Each structure stands twice: as structure tokens, then as C-alpha cells.
Amino acid sequence: MKKNIAIIMGGYSSEYKISLTSGSVVYKFLDKTKFNLYKIHIFKDKWVYATDTNEEHSVNKHDFSIFSGDAKITFDCVFNAIHGSPGEDGLMQSYFELLNIPQTSCEAYQSALTFNKRDLLSVLKPYGIKSAASYYLNLGDIINEDAIAEKVGLPCFVKANKAGSSFGISKVYKKEDLFAAIENAYKEDDEIIIESFLDGTEVSVGVITYKGETKVLPITEIVSENDFFDYEAKYAGKSQEITPARLTKVQEEKVVAVAKKAYEVLKMKGFSRSEFIFIENEPYMLEMNTTPGLTEESILPQQAQIAGISLPDLFDNAIKEALK
Template sequence: MGKKNIAVVWGGYSSEIVVSEKSMQGIYSFIDKNKYNVYKVKIDHNGWFVDVDGEELSVDKNYFGFEIDNAKVNFDFAYITIHGTPGEDGKLQGYLDMLNIPYSACGVMAASLTMNKYVCNKYLKNFGVHVAESIILKPGDVYDINEIAETLKFPMFVKPNTGGSSFATFKVKKIEDLQTAIEEAFNETSEVIIESFIAGREVTCGCFKVGNQITVLPLTEVVTSNDFFDYNAKYNGQVEEITPARISDELTARIQQQTIKLYGLVEAKGIIRADYIIKDDIYYLLEVNTTPGMTVTSFIPQQIKAAGIDITSIFTDLIENELNKKA
């Protein structure tokens, strides 16, 4: 038996492509090259391509692989690290399901659900999960700025409903800025979510499952002098990230249990991250991220390091877990 061919799939059709490239580089570095042949596969508006020794070759979508020297190379597994469409919303998962190719992330339904922040948070609210009050705007909706202001109060967040939260996300503090923020968010995706602002301590918790064994990671506390955890805070170092978070063991345990519960409720797979705001010992879910950032300095690698676990062995376990299901 030769080595399995692993495709680290990155790119996408949104502004998040720049983040996806950073995550791809992280994941590529984490996967065991002695055990697998690892390829970088890019999906964007120009097509599907694989990097083979610096040469860009076309990916054949009929079998998810490529041809080199008149020989076909099939990918045995896809590690999806596209933030946004088509990798975080279930489209790519549906394609891989049809070809019976295992992949790292959750399936079509879970991806569609968690990608839609508004629907996901409303769904989870039914199970006693605390979430911020929110309003959804769709193309053609008639809305009243004053009514939104009255309902959610300032400050409030305006962001794309089905994008990541790195781009076109605004903390709006006065009514004069609300219309512009809504229009900017509509430029990024077709639906806009507006959420009430909760002042508190922000923490995030990673979680993954191999076989029947679920592992919940230490919490990271996010402290930024920026107005909120925006692109510059995430990727240009304008943030302090403290792992483990400076909260009580009891509150830590409750948030970890909540994260395990969420994992089951959304039918997650592989590695996820749940983000929270703590206010008066109540933790409000911001979002469930089923394709979390995986740069070397991202939260999940930080938390894995703090837990004293070898990240390469986790990736091997996650890949083997899916390959064995197919075997």
C-alpha cells in the first residue's frame, strides 16, 4: 500500500481567501509528510488547481484528482480549509459525498446550518443556549433604520450572515452609520445579520472528535484594544490571546461542556471552535465555527499546544478516522 494522497483544499469565492491561504499553510505544515502525500488544492473563481512542485495543474472534477506524465493521481482525502463558500457552507462537502471521498469537516447539513449565523443561533436557542438578539435582512427587504435602532440599541454589530466575521463586519455606535454598514455588508454576501452588542469577556473553545472520543481544549481569552476582534486583531497581531483563559475552573468547565453539547447539536465533525462572550457569568454564544482558522498562531493550534498534545498526531488521527470509515 502506497501513501494516501491528501488534498488541503483552500481558496473560495469570498474575501476570506486571504485567510484561507494562511490556514492552508498551517495545515500543510501540521500533516505528517512521511505518512501522506500532501497536495495544496486551490479553488477560486478561475477554477480548481493543484500545486505540484510549484507547477499549477488543473484538477479534474470528474474524479477529484489530476494527471501528470500520463498517469492519474486520485485524492483519497480532502482537508477543507476554505472560510466561506464553497467549503464552509456544504457545497464542497456535497460534491465530495457524491464521489465518496472522505473529508475533514462536517457534512452538508451541518455546514449549511452553521454557516448561516442567524439560523444556527436561533436553532441553538431552542436548546437553552444564550445568544445575542438579532435581525436578518435579505435582498429586497424593506427595513426601517429607526426600528432596528430601537429594537437592538447601540452599539450593534452589522455583518454578512454567511461570510466569516473578518470582512465587512462593523460595530455601529450611532444611527448615522447604520445604513452605510448595512450596504457594505450586503456587498460581501446576500444576507446581513444585525446583532445586539454584549459587553463582556470574549473566550473561544476548540473541540474535536476521533471515533467515539471527544476532546475539548483549553479556552483562549481574546483581549484586543481594537473596537472588536476584527481582521487586524485576528491576523495583524493587534490582540492579546491568553490560553488558558483567566476565568474560574468552574466557569471554564461549564463552557467546555456547552461546547461538547454544541458539537452534537449541530452534528459537527473534525475540529470546531465555539466563540463566546461572558457577561455576569452568563456565556453567550457568538458563533460555531466548523472550519476554524489554522494558521500556526490561530486559536486551535494554541489550545492544542496548551493541552500538551502533538498537533501532527491529531491530524493523523482525524485523517485515519475518516479513511477507516470508508475502508
């Protein structure tokens, strides 16, 4: 009997449009001879099953079920394609755990931890995983530009602590521009991380659980045409994404080891994509994404295909691992 698979997409954050695209790609490539597939749109004001004819049917949040005609449908597994809240911060994971429905992303704790850049880097630091010098602010804190500049130097990056796709991030060159950058970051989150600028090669490393084993995918080098790898660089073609990355053997071995160590130390499962910048031969972690982009142009699917893993195989494996 074919399994009923809910593909959740959308979300509550600025990334909802990207998520809708990722979810649609998953729907396109999953094998419909093996699975009954349902696109579930998750928004603050509605949870709905979206049909191919653009009809919408409400989701029963009590048991995460839908009706198709007169038939009630429950789900054997959920494929999580939501970037940002509530799919990448542990909320949906907790909900499905309470309902005892398997889902493809990491567990609730790991999801919440990795979504919080400050907490993630603090947890990994004792394991020898390097990161940039940082300064933290919460909404309402006094903004001391001199203290910030002394701690992290200039230029620096001002980032929303819990946001993705480079929303709420600015590169700041002058102290007098810090306040505006901080206000911009507060539009996305009430917590901020300000980090020193690391001038080196930026790479993205995908790590997945594939056929029961931790697998590090081919590394992608990021070369942005803009000042940094911002939203436009990521989604409007303003960057080169070179896979495999142009690294020395020493650099490659080090970043593979660090990415795998972070994945296993955190007891991850499902997809992850971590960003690093090399300072000489040492990789410094910037962040980890646990529901990365899954479009045909996205970095992790590109890496998988170079590793010989097709999109149907990549998505099918995620469901098999969740159902174990």
C-alpha cells in the same frame, strides 16, 4: 501503501488568502512518510494542483482527479482547509459525498447550517444556548433605523450573515451610521444579522473529535486592542489571545458544557471553534466556525498544543477520523 491526501485551500470568499496559509501549514506538518500530499487550489476560475515548484495542473472535476506526469492520481481523503465558500458552507462536502471521497470537515448539512449565523443560533436556542437579541435584513428590505435600534439597542453589531474573519462587520454607535454599516455588510452577503452589543469577556472554544471522542480544547480569552475582534485584531497582532482564559471555575465549566453540547447536538465532526461572550457567568454564543484557521498562530492550533496535541498529531487525527 501511502494514502493520497488532497489538501484543498483558497475558496471563493474574501478569506482565500488566509485559507492558502492554513492549507500550506497543513501540508508542512502532515507526515510525508505516511501520506502523499497534494495542494489543491480551489478558485472560481480554476481548480488546480499546485506543485512545490509553482506549476499548476488542472483538476478533473468529474472525479476529482489529477495527473502527475503520465500518472492519474485519485484521492483517498480530502483535508478541507477552505474558510468560507465553498469549503465551509456545505458545497464541497456535498461534492465529495457524491464522489464517495472522505473529507475532514463536518457533513454538508452541518456545514451549511453553521455557516449561516441566523439559522445556527435559531436551531440551538431550544437547547438553552443563549445568544444576543437580533434583527434580520435581506437585500432589498426596507431599512428602518428606529425599529433596529428599538430591537437591539445601541451600540450594536451589523454583520454579514454568511461570512468569516470579520469581513462585513461593523460596530455601530449611532442610528445615522446604520445605513453605511448595512451597505458594508451587503458587500459580503445578501443577508444580514444585527445583534445587540454584549459587554463582557469574549472567549473562543475549540471542540474536535479526537481519537473517537468529543474533546473540548483549552479556552482562549480574546482581548482586542481595537473596538472589537475585527480582521486587524485577528491577523495583524492587534489583540491578545490568552490561553487558558482567565475565567472562574463556574464560567469555565459552563462554557465547556455549552460548547460540547452544541457540537454534539448538531452531530458535528472534525474541527469547530465557537465564540462566546460572558454576561456575568452566562456564555452567549456568537457563532461557530467549522474550518477555523489552522496556521501556527491560529487559535485552535494554539489550544491543541496547550492540550498536548502537536500540529502533526492534530492533522493526522483529522485524516484518521475521516477515514473511519
